Amino acid sequence: MASSRHEQTQDLSELRIVLLGGRWTGKSSAGNTILGREEFVTKRRTAQCVKRQSEVAGRQVTVVDTPGWWKDWSVDGTPEADKQEIVHSVSLCPPGPCALFIVLRADASFTETERRSLEKHLELLSGTVWRHTIVLFTRGDWLGDRTIEQHIEAEGEALRWLVGKCGNRYHVLNNQKRGDVTQVTELLEKVEEMVAGNSGCHFEINRMIIEKLEVKRRSVEERAKQRMMKVENQRKTLRALFKGGFILRCRLIKIAFLFRGTPRTGTTEGRQQGANQRKEE
Structure with missing residues (x-):
């Protein structure tokens, strides 16, 4: 089902981000790293959407954390309440999110089963959601001397498909290095570049x-x-x-x-x- 888009220029002094992904992929920790402070609870599962805001690198940034799904489950196996929260997430940052981050762990394999599950869960938001997505890898410290490009290539077809589906947009965060503001600044710049590529339009369900x-x-x-x-x-x-x-x-x-x-x-x-x-x- 198609989504509508506002033909208008985004005010990039304000960025609105939704975090999506399976359970225990580090979405809440990524949100804390992006906002530069402990805003999201990381010691228990996120059962309902949580919205937090902060000024980051001269921008007003809004981040919405969402419930995760079991990565190897079909969308039919996901509780109805969780699916409702996923859909509800995009309405928490009106008029709509500038970017939706698909959060994956760099230290875990991404299988074909997980790829199908992720694809079906994102279809809850419509087929055009991919124009506004970026793959966000957490646990970047696990890569060591290997680059993220080498990791993507080595992981296989499922991960390469996902990265391609997201327009080859991806980024790595090391949540252990919260003081490294460069990794967050570069991420926000990638969001701005994506928004510009979408003619300044946000995602609207x-x-x-x-x-x-x-x-x-x-x-x-x-x-x-x-x-x-x-x-x-x-x-x-x-x-x-x-x-x-x-x-x-x-x-x-x-x-x-x-x-x-x-x-x-x-x-x-x-x-x-x-x-x-x-x-x-």
Whole structure:
């Protein structure tokens, strides 16, 4: 499904970036490196989109972190809530992101299965999203003396396909060297170059995708509400049954106690009490 684009020049004093990718690829750490400070939590999984801003190299930079997907899962296996967050991410930096970074780890292989998964997840945003994407490698320290170009060539067809799909736009970050502002400045310059190549246009998701997402969201919320009501009704029924059973047990105990306290005629205890009464008479 095609997305619309505003034919207007971007104000490059403001850059809006969305981080996309699989789980545990270093998206949050990359966001912190780009903004130059600890803005995103890195010790737990990002479950919902998080938006942070900072001034970087004379530019106002907005970064949106998103939930990741399991890299070897199809898009059908990704929870609906995560897919909704991915689509929702582009609306958090209006009028739309200047760039979408596909975050990969330089120390991990990129397989054909992961490539297919990534492609299908990005299709959630429409087929034209690739015009606005840059492959961002994290853990650049792992490369050692090897260049990123050598890494891409050695990794095989899947990674080369991805880089080509992104217009041969890629960059490497070493999140261990936050003080190296050059790596961030160069990245932002690549974003500006890409925006210029897109005639100054940002990415804007088609309104129909947003509307479809909203319908799904309402459907999920309604089903969740119905499940909660069902659970609550079951709890009320159980409480009523428990309360009724408790009262019944109390009554049975009381009857048993009274019954036990009154000797019955014909029992040994009853006959003994009767004999005693006759002696007294």
